[in-house]
Amino acid sequence: MGDLPQLDRDSQFSYACNRCMSCCHDAHISLDPYELLRLSRNRNLTTTEFIARYLTEGGIVLRNRQDTSCVMLGADGCTVYSDRPQICRTYPLARRRGSDGEIILRYSGLTVSTGVYGRQGTVSDFLKAHEVEDFFAASDRYFDLALRIAAILAAAAQREPFRFATLRDIIEAHCQFHTAAIPSLIDVDRVVSDYCRERQLEFPANLAEELALHMQAVEERLAIISATPADGVDASDALDEMAAFAGALGAATKARVLLAFVDAVFR
Ligand code: SF4
Structure with missing residues (x-):
């Protein structure tokens, strides 16, 4: 993570997802309580039920199926799209807290991904489009x-x-x-x-x-x-x-x- 390029909100950045869904395989999506609540309500479950049914590794990581697909992935894409976790919204960026505020990192992308990086916009535009502030x-x-x-x-x-x-x-x-x-x-x-x-x-x-x-x-x-x-x-x-x-x-x-x-x- 330390070697990933660092951006800020004004950096030129765009990313076109071509729905190859490769980032929804072999993922390790850990949830904070807000993400857990959003997903639970999306599935009409209590957090108790959601944890038991869909989470692993200490009750905070979304399970993957045997074929490595995320347990929330369906044939047409993410089945909880409107309530998907933070990293699923920001990817291929990731946001961390640093001592002086936020740090925005850029993943280089999976070799099997068909997503296309570009510079038609800013990090701010990208984050706004994915409704991440809450x-x-x-x-x-x-x-x-x-x-x-x-x-x-x-x-x-x-x-x-x-x-x-x-x-x-x-x-x-x-x-x-x-x-x-x-x-x-x-x-x-x-x-x-x-x-x-x-x-x-x-x-x-x-x-x-x-x-x-x-x-x-x-x-x-x-x-x-x-x-x-x-x-x-x-x-x-x-x-x-x-x-x-x-x-x-x-x-x-x-x-x-x-x-x-x-x-x-x-x-
Ligand atoms: S929650 Fe949705 S977007 Fe995130 S990895 Fe799972 S299927 Fe993909």
Whole structure:
């Protein structure tokens, strides 16, 4: 990834997709909670059902079929096109968060692809045409949340050093897709419906409200972790749950959660 050419929003760029669908084979599409929600609603499923039916590698990666095609690919193309994930919209570009804002990278393209690169427009034009801004905004929020969780877990490991190795291993397993265990906090519908039931709130009417409540539910759990052990509660399960979630968010948003956690512990 480090060797890929870097562009900015004003760079001359265009890409004509000729629907060869080669980029929908052998892909490794990891989802953040917003992407998961969009796909789940497209399929008329809860996130719990969608995860069980279509995701793998810790519940955040779209399955591929045996012939390497994405599980969402149909005979005429993507079956969830209006709700396809961010990378499917930006490809052959990819957007990352850097220390000074966003980084736009350009893949060189698959040798079997019939897509045609050009310069008839700008990166901005291309991104606008693929309606990516809601995806970028949600991804940025979860990127920031992942790093904040890492800092809070690091503080817990500093207070109680015996927790360090366990938290590091959990984060690493999820960051690197080395586990089949699904972080409970990734399951947005379940987290939000539990949260609403416990507080006798109406379930949110739209995705933006649901995402906001998902964040709020996580924030409240983080506040409890931050306060422990001052209030004498054993937070082991909550810490492990949060470490798994942070690792999964790191994998989905490319936030360097493991590095942030380890750095903060030994700072
Ligand atoms: S979600 Fe759709 S566009 Fe993305 S890889 Fe799968 S089939 Fe292709």
